[in-house]
Amino acid sequence: MDFRLSDELRLLRETVRRLAREKIAPRAAEIDETGEYPEDVFQAFKEAGLLGICHPEEYGGSGLGTLGLCLAVEEVAKYCCASGLILLLTKLSTSAIALGGSEDQKQKYIRGTCEGTRRGCFCLTEPGAGSDAAGISTRAERRGDYYVLNGTKCFISGAPVADFFVVVAKTNPGAGHRGVSVFVVDGGTPGLSIGKVERKMGVKGVPVSEVILEDCRVPAGALVGVENEGFKLVMSSLNSVRPVVAARGLGLAEGALQYAVEYARQRRAFGRPLSDFQGLRWMMAEMAMEIEAARWLVYRAALIVDEGRVGREAAPYFSIAKAYASEVAVRTAHRALQILGGYGYMKDYPMERFYRDARQLMIVEGTSEIQREIISRAIVDGTLNWL
Ligand SMILES: Cc1cc2nc3c(=O)[nH]c(=O)nc-3n(C[C@H](O)[C@H](O)[C@H](O)COP(=O)(O)OP(=O)(O)OC[C@H]3O[C@@H](n4cnc5c(N)ncnc54)[C@H](O)[C@@H]3O)c2cc1C
Structure with a gap:
């Protein structure tokens, strides 16, 4: 090793x-x-x-x-x-x-x-289906050499600045997850438009919006992979990206701790720097322990992806890394803000932004609860290979 x-x-x-x-x-x-x-x-x-x-x-x-x-x-x-x-x-x-x-x-x-000549986005979530990905209702109907797409996607990161859209749709609505397919749709295709752009709590630099498909005709060649076998492709795609979401949490936590430590060294109370107070020093130690644990979960999960293992058997490792690192980000931002006291709450300092940004990570790419579902399923099934 x-x-x-x-x-x-x-x-x-x-x-x-x-x-x-x-x-x-x-x-x-x-x-x-x-x-x-x-x-x-x-x-x-x-x-x-x-x-x-x-x-x-x-x-x-x-x-x-x-x-x-x-x-x-x-x-x-x-x-x-x-x-x-x-x-x-x-x-x-x-x-x-x-x-x-x-x-x-x-x-x-x-x-x-x-x-850098194309920018894409991934369109899975719908107003009526988020965690329950197989519950989507966007429809893709084959008509000769074309598919016709209808439906509304929501909360799509980067959609307003994208020029291609990877869209998950039902090609066999009666077949549950066995009727799902993936398409890639070019921006500017008639019938595809950007709907409501959300006002959100954090991560404000990347716009999130609806993507509306109204009789949107795409060539048969826009199908990614095999018709009706898209669900596995979507799950594998999400698996392979989860370590990267986790890396956002890891980096955010490191940045928050770094800022809080520098602040605590400078700021004085009761005639001493804040960094002298054991209560805060132990808080920093807790943050460092969690960050170090998150780092190795994230790197290991990434290495598993790089070995080409992105299927169901590897899924719990991505979920563990994603859930843990995103929750470490939230806890670290929370504690780091506390170390800054009142200044942590003010917009002149970056901590309230870290705090707002961190919160997104427990929701995107599968919520923390969904990650726990994936992990616990593998534990109960006995498929986590270290058990
Ligand atoms: C800023 C932002 C950016 C996003 N970007 C994208 C994107 O680019 N592309 C995309 O497709 N989607 C995107 N999403 C959507 C995101 O993936 C979903 O919001 C997320 O999967 C949760 O779905 P939902 O919001 O419908 O919540 P719901 O599925 O309605 O869940 C609501 C609550 O119930 C819990 N819950 C649901 N099912 C279970 C269960 N079985 N057991 C226990 N608890 C459960 C959830 O954990 C959550 O706490 C984005 C969301 C946000 C906030």
């Missing part, structure tokens, strides 16, 4: 760390304040060649895998969780295509993503 990162991964981490400090940290508060998508951050990622970290070189990526993407997202999320999501979307929007798409689809959408 080797806990050291390769030279390539260490170099990647250093590059992103520098970019995050120089270009993202100074923008983070403003991104949150305006709620505008940070095009400059996207362009900085593009110039630094960071939009294809996890994708193979044959499609224009760097071939550094999910672990590479997690390391990069961790560095970025130390300062700005929304910018971390921009990197995450390079995988979320393409994972179904990477796992089940045709060569043409990979050349078009994965290469486009790596080169």
Whole structure:
């Protein structure tokens, strides 16, 4: 067992760390304040060649895998969780295509993503179905060489700035999860439009909106993988992205602790720096223990993805990493805010933003409760291999 990162991964981490400090940290508060998508951050990622970290070189990526993407997202999320999501979307929007798409689809959408000429989003959730993914009602009907899509998706990250949409729909509505298929729809296709753009609590730099499909005609070639076998593809895609969501939590927690420690060293009360008080020192120790545990869960989960294991048998490991790291992010932001006292609550300091941003992580890509369902199912079934 080797806990050291390769030279390539260490170099990647250093590059992103520098970019995050120089270009993202100074923008983070403003991104949150305006709620505008940070095009400059996207362009900085593009110039630094960071939009294809996890994708193979044959499609224009760097071939550094999910672990590479997690390391990069961790560095970025130390300062700005929304910018971390921009990197995450390079995988979320393409994972179904990477796992089940045709060569043409990979050349078009994965290469486009790596080169920064295309931006995608992943459209699963609907007003009537979130956790219950098989309960979606968006319909795709085959008519000759076309499919016609009808339905409404909601809470779709990055949809207002996307130019391709990976849409999950029912091709056999009576067959439950056996009637689900995945499509990739180009922006500008007649019948596809952006609906309500949500006003949300945090992660404000990445807009979230409805995606409306009204008699939206797509060629048969827009089907990703095999008709009616899309549910497995969707679950595997979500599995493969969960370590990256967890990495956003890990980075956010590290950033919050780092800020709180620096603050506690400077701020004085009762004639001493706050960092002298045992009550706060132990709080910092708790945070550090949890962050360290989260780090290894996240890296291990990423390595499992990079071994090509993204199916049901590996699912609990992704769920453990995702649930734990996102909850560590929430707990750490909560404690770090407390260390800043009244200043933690004020917008002139970053902690209230960390606190709001962290809360998103326990909901997206499967809530904490759904992760516990996946984990407990594997425990009861006896399929967790360390039991
Ligand atoms: C900021 C943001 C961005 C998002 N981005 C995307 C995106 O890009 N693409 C996309 O498709 N979706 C996206 N989502 C949607 C997200 O994945 C869903 O909100 C999430 O899966 C939960 O679904 P829901 O909101 O319908 O809640 P529900 O499924 O209605 O759940 C409500 C509550 O019930 C609990 N619950 C549900 N079922 C069970 C159960 N079996 N056991 C125990 N508890 C249960 C849940 O954990 C939750 O606490 C985003 C959401 C947010 C907030």
